[in-house]
Amino acid sequence: METIFALSTPPGKGGVAVIRISGPGAGAAIEKLSGREPGAPRQAVLRRLRDPATGAWLDEALVLFFKSPASFTGEDVAELHVHGGRAVVEAVLGALTRLPGLAPAERGAFTRRAFENGRLDLTEVEGLADLIDAETAGQREQALRQMTGALKEKAEDWRARLIAMSAYVEADIDFGEEEGDVGAGLGASILPGLGALKSEIEAVLADGYRGELVRRGLEIAIVGPPNAGKSSLLNWLCGREAAIVSEEAGTTRDVIEARMELAGLPVTMADTAGLREAENAVEAEGVRRALARAETADFRIVMAAVNPEGHEILGSFEEATPDDVCVLNKSDYLDSAPEQVPVAGLCGREFLPISVKKGQGLEELAALIEQKVRCLAPSMDNPVISRERHRIALQECVAGLAGAERWLAEDDVVLGGEELRQALRALGRLTGRVDVEELLDVVFRDFCIGK
Ligand SMILES: Nc1nc2c(ncn2[C@@H]2O[C@H](COP(=O)(O)OP(=O)(O)OP(=O)(O)O)[C@@H](O)[C@H]2O)c(=O)[nH]1
Numbered sequence: 001m002e003t004i005f006a007l008s009t010p011p012g013k014g015g016v017a018v019i020r021i022s023g024p025g026a027g028a029a030i031e032k033l034s035g036r037e038p039g040a041p042r043q044a045v046l047r048r049l050r051d052p053a054t055g056a057w058l059d060e061a062l063v064l065f066f067k068s069p070a071s072f073t074g075e076d077v078a079e080l081h082v083h084g085g086r087a088v089v090e091a092v093l094g095a096l097t098r099l100p101g102l103a104p105a106e107r108g109a110f111t112r113r114a115f116e117n118g119r120l121d122l123t124e125v126e127g128l129a130d131l132i133d134a135e136t137a138g139q140r141e142q143a144l145r146q147m148t149g150a151l152k153e154k155a156e157d158w159r160a161r162l163i164a165m166s167a168y169v170e171a172d173i174d175f176g177e178e179e180g181d182v183g184a185g186l187g188a189s190i191l192p193g194l195g196a197l198k199s200e201i202e203a204v205l206a207d208g209y210r211g212e213l214v215r216r217g218l219e220i221a222i223v224g225p226p227n228a229g230k231s232s233l234l235n236w237l238c239g240r241e242a243a244i245v246s247e248e249a250g251t252t253r254d255v256i257e258a259r260m261e262l263a264g265l266p267v268t269m270a271d272t273a274g275l276r277e278a279e280n281a282v283e284a285e286g287v288r289r290a291l292a293r294a295e296t297a298d299f300r301i302v303m304a305a306v307n308p309e310g311h312e313i314l315g316s317f318e319e320a321t322p323d324d325v326c327v328l329n330k331s332d333y334l335d336s337a338p339e340q341v342p343v344a345g346l347c348g349r350e351f352l353p354i355s356v357k358k359g360q361g362l363e364e365l366a367a368l369i370e371q372k373v374r375c376l377a378p379s380m381d382n383p384v385i386s387r388e389r390h391r392i393a394l395q396e397c398v399a400g401l402a403g404a405e406r407w408l409a410e411d412d413v414v415l416g417g418e419e420l421r422q423a424l425r426a427l428g429r430l431t432g433r434v435d436v437e438e439l440l441d442v443v444f445r446d447f448c449i450g451k
């Protein structure tokens, strides 16, 4: 096994930078750089680091050593906590590169070793990746639960129960015939446990996709005609001047995104170009992007607006789906002429009159948006799964269990046994226990160097 190393903190200037080394040569690397053996495992020691080739003084560092298998990767691991200056980091990495048997780590290489040495299963690896990516409190909590084995423990329990049932069925296939009672009584003894296991997994799947939504977040697009006040609304919703507001129609061209947390979910609010027959190529591209975002968003805030004279409405709710929130902005223009609004043009859609300028109806709108988010992702305590990959594996497991249930009820132990093996393989894919090679690349690809 090669010894690998990488900068584990972000590149750039900082108080401290951590360089991690993992593999059989980790202790020797410390010795070469500091001129002394590593300290006792897990005990920080202050050491002067020198380039073994030139003797040049590189830094004064805090050095930590973890003895295999009690380390993150399961191998010998050393951590050099050096001063976070670019020249320091570069010099130490350079010195390590020149040491024989040491090689720079690839993306996710440390975590991959942790997985291969059985320190983490695949769901814990994903939890760790999610923790590094977490931007909201909800994402952090979910990632921590998964990283510390919440899903793994469940999967291992299911797996143990399935193996027990499977073993029973296999034994019956092998020996049952001799006793002349193929499967007789087998169904009765296994079916209740099988049914219970199936319901348990089904309950985990019936989570309204909460875990997946907490992880990936929701996207809401604000759409409507030019000058309706879309950018003004985005700025109010996110509490800062994220987008340029001007009286000129066609101000917004690129999609402007603001991140926020609503009902415990990360939400990306996207302000888009006003929809109209574009006057030039740049605006046309803006309109194309606006339509693309409107299409992929989880739902839209469809905005129409009252004209300054208060007797015409720009835009319509014609294209709004039942999921969308419809608002009529600039309703302050109605104050002088309320009875003149041609509401017929609004397709009989229920809408909320607002005025971003006067601050009218905005709190109601915020509540309505939050309510929509809640509907899309019903809150529930601690959803167990967080990725489509988990869902697919568990659905396949349930399908295998259902198949086994059917065959065993008919006393067909051969086909029942095969379905149980399918269910087991599906669980194996969830935790990374069997035929996972193709999965591994997908999971580790998303990691950064030094993890
Ligand atoms: N009277 C009135 N004016 C408003 C209201 N909301 C926004 N405005 C004004 O309408 C103009 C256009 O606002 P924007 O937020 O730039 O509109 P937009 O929909 O983003 O426009 P484009 O990006 O060009 O499509 C600005 O001058 C705003 O100050 C409102 O509720 N009432």
Ligand SMILES: [K+]
Pocket: 226, 227, 245, 246, 247, 248, 249, 250, 251, 252
């Ligand atoms: K504008």
Ligand SMILES: [Mg+2]
Pocket: 230, 231, 232, 243, 244, 245, 251, 252, 271, 272, 273, 274
């Ligand atoms: Mg705009």
